[in-house]
Amino acid sequence: MHLHAFSFELSGRFSNVFTNSITGRSYRPALTADAQRDETLDRMETYHVVKAMVSGSAAGAWYDGDPGRFLVGSMIDTRRSDVDSLREQHAAGRLHAIGEMGPYYEGLRADDPAVAPFFDLANELGIPAAYHLFPGGGPGSVYAGGMMAGIRAANANPIQIEDVLLARPGMKLYVMHAGWPYLEDMKALMYAHPQLYVGIGGINWLVPTAEFHAFLKGLIDAGYGRRILFGTDQMGWPAAIDDAFRAVDSASFLTDEQKADIFYHNAARFLELPQEEIEGHWSAHPR
Numbered sequence: 673m674h675l676h677a678f679s680f681e682l683s684g685r686f687s688n689v690f691t692n693s694i695t696g697r698s699y700r701p702a703l704t705a706d707a708q709r710d711e712t713l714d715r716m717e718t719y720h721v722v723k724a725m726v727s728g729s730a731a732g733a734w735y736d737g738d739p740g741r742f743l744v745g746s747m748i749d750t751r752r753s754d755v756d757s758l759r760e761q762h763a764a765g766r767l768h769a770i771g772e773m774g775p776y777y778e779g780l781r782a783d784d785p786a787v788a789p790f791f792d793l794a795n796e797l798g799i800p801a802a803y804h805l806f807p808g809g810g811p812g813s814v815y816a817g818g819m820m821a822g823i824r825a826a827n828a829n830p831i832q833i834e835d836v837l838l839a840r841p842g843m844k845l846y847v848m849h850a851g852w853p854y855l856e857d858m859k860a861l862m863y864a865h866p867q868l869y870v871g872i873g874g875i876n877w878l879v880p881t882a883e884f885h886a887f888l889k890g891l892i893d894a895g896y897g898r899r900i901l902f903g904t905d906q907m908g909w910p911a912a913i914d915d916a917f918r919a920v921d922s923a924s925f926l927t928d929e930q931k932a933d934i935f936y937h938n939a940a941r942f943l944e945l946p947q948e949e950i951e952g953h954w955s956a957h958p959r
Contacts, residue, residue, distance in 0.1 A: 673724075673725045673802070673846065673871050673873070673901040673902065673903045673939055673942075674725065674772070674802070674848055674871050674873030674874070674901075674903025674904060674905045675712070675724045675725065675726045675727075675873075675903065675904060675905075675906050676726065676727060676728040676905070676906055676907050677708070677709065677712075677726045677727070677728045677729070677730040677731045677733070677734045678705060678708060678728045678729050678730055678907070678908070679705050679728075679729040679730045679733075687701050687703060687908070688701060689701060690810060690908075690909050692810055692811065692878065693810070693811050693812070694811050694879070694880065695878075695879070695880050697877070697915065699909030699911050699912055700909065700911060701908050701909055702908055702909070702910055705730060708908060708910065709730070709734065711910035712906055712910050712913065714910075715910060715913045715914065716741075719913070719917050720957040721741075722741065722936075722953040722956070722957060723740075723741055723742070723743065723939070723943075723945075723953070724741065724742055724743070725742075725743045725745050725768070725769050725771075725800075725802070725903075726742050726743065726744065726745065727744070727745035727746060727747045727769075727771060727772055727802075728747060731744045731745065731746075732744060732766060735766065743768035743769060743943075744761075744766055744767055744768050744769070745767075745768065745769040745770070745771045745772060745802060746758055746761070746767055746769075746770060746771070747771070747772055747774060748770060748771065748772070748773040748774060748775070748790050749774060749775075749777075749778065750775050750778060750780065750786040750787060750790070751778065753790065755789045755790065755793050758770065758790075758793060759793065759797070762797050762799065767799070768799055768800075769794075769799055769800045769801070769802055770790055770791075770793060770794040770797075770799060770800070770801045770802070771800065771801055771802025771803065771804070771848070772802045772803070772804045772848055773787070773790060773801060773802060773803045773804060774804045775787050776804055776805055776806070776808060776822070776823070776827060776828070777804075777808060777819050777820065777822050777823060778822045779822035779823075779824060779827065780822075780827075781827055781832045782803055782832045782833050782836050783832050783833075783835045783836060791836055791839075791840060791843065791845075792840070794843055794844070794845075795840040795842065795843040798844070799844065800844040800845070800846060800942070800943070801843060801844065801845045801846075802845075802846055802848055802871065803833065803845065803846070803847055803848060804848045804849065805828050805830055805847055805848065805849055805851060806825065806828030806849060806852065806853070807828075807849060807852070807874065807875070807878055807879075808820060808823040809823070810878065828854070829851075829854050829857055830847055830851035830854055830857055830858050830861055831854075831857050831860075831861065833845070833847060833861060833868070834861060834864070834865070837861075837865045837867070837868060841867065842867075843867070844867070844869075844942065845867070845868060845869070846868070846869035846870055846871050846901055846942070847868070847869075847870045847871065848871045848873060848874070848903070848905070849871065849872070849873065849874045849875050849905075850870035850871060850872050850875060850887070850891070850900070851870060852875045852879065852887055853883075853887065855887055855890045855891070858870065858891070859890065859891065859894045859896070862891075862894070862896050862899060863894075868899070869899045869900070869901055869938070869942055870891070870896075870899065870900055870901065871900075871901040871902075871903045872884075872888065872900060872901070872902060872903065872920070872934070873902070873903025873904050873905035873916065874903075874904075874905035875887065876904070876915070876916040876919040876920060877904070877905075877912045877915035877916045877919060878905075881919050881922070884919050885919075885922075885923050885925070888900070888920075888923060888926075889923070889925050892925065892926065892930065897930045897933055897934070898933055898937075898938055898941075899938060900933070900934050900938060901934070901938055901939050901942065902916075902920065902934050902935050902936075902938075902939070903916075904916040904917075920934060920935070936953070940953075
């Protein structure tokens with residue numbers, strides 16, 4: 673439920689080896705759009721990924737190449753994104769989610785009036801809204817400038833989502849990065865709003881595995897194991913997908929059933945996939 677496809681006009685950000693100063697892990701870049709696609713697809717085959725919500729400049733092209741596997745999201749920047757254009761894309765069958773929504777990078781909160789039209793559109797169309805919160809980029813990314821300049825840790829608390837949910841109680845919404853590191857506030861939100869899901873993409877490779885496991889276990893122990901969505905937040909470094917899968921699979925506190933929920937069943941329920949499609953997935957990739 674969190675993957676990126678770029679045509680690489682953004683290659684300046686992703687064309688270098690990324691070394692995480694906290695974990696010490698380094699990731700080799702995919703230097704071309706074709707390499708990013710091919711290396712990502714190879715890993716999707718390796719890990720039996722049967723469906724993915726993908727956003728970015730090449731999302732439509734990936735969807736055209738395999739419409740059964742991909743759902744198209746639209747990356748939202750309130751200064752550039754247009755609600756009418758998004759509605760037209762949906763009517764044409766080429767928009768399946770509003771997200772990732774990234775006003776966080778603009779220095780805006782989810783409850784800012786500028787963001788409301790995009791939540792309203794997701795609610796109107798009955799499609800998921802995927803809202804990005806902390807972390808944004810790697811450690812210290814705010815000092816890199818550009819689109820990262822608007823990052824503020826003070827704007828990252830997921831409690832800002834509450835009024836959005838109350839105003840649109842029927843909306844499908846998941847918080848990307850699961851509200852990390854605000855575990856207690858995230859648990860409180862999920863208790864108060866049973867329709868709220870979280871995605872664990874990004875934090876399953878950007879933060880140390882022990883920290884990710886502690887955060888994930890907190891959500892599991894609180895009873896929210898059926899509302900956690902797997903993702904990778906793969907950008908220009910496809911090997912991050914490997915670490916994202918390993919981080920979940922190595923969590924000794926998860927049962928096989930809980931892993932299956934995180935990797936597949938929760939997303940199938942959240943997306944309301946037809947039973948026929950679900951059966952097709954499992955027949956192609958039996959346990």
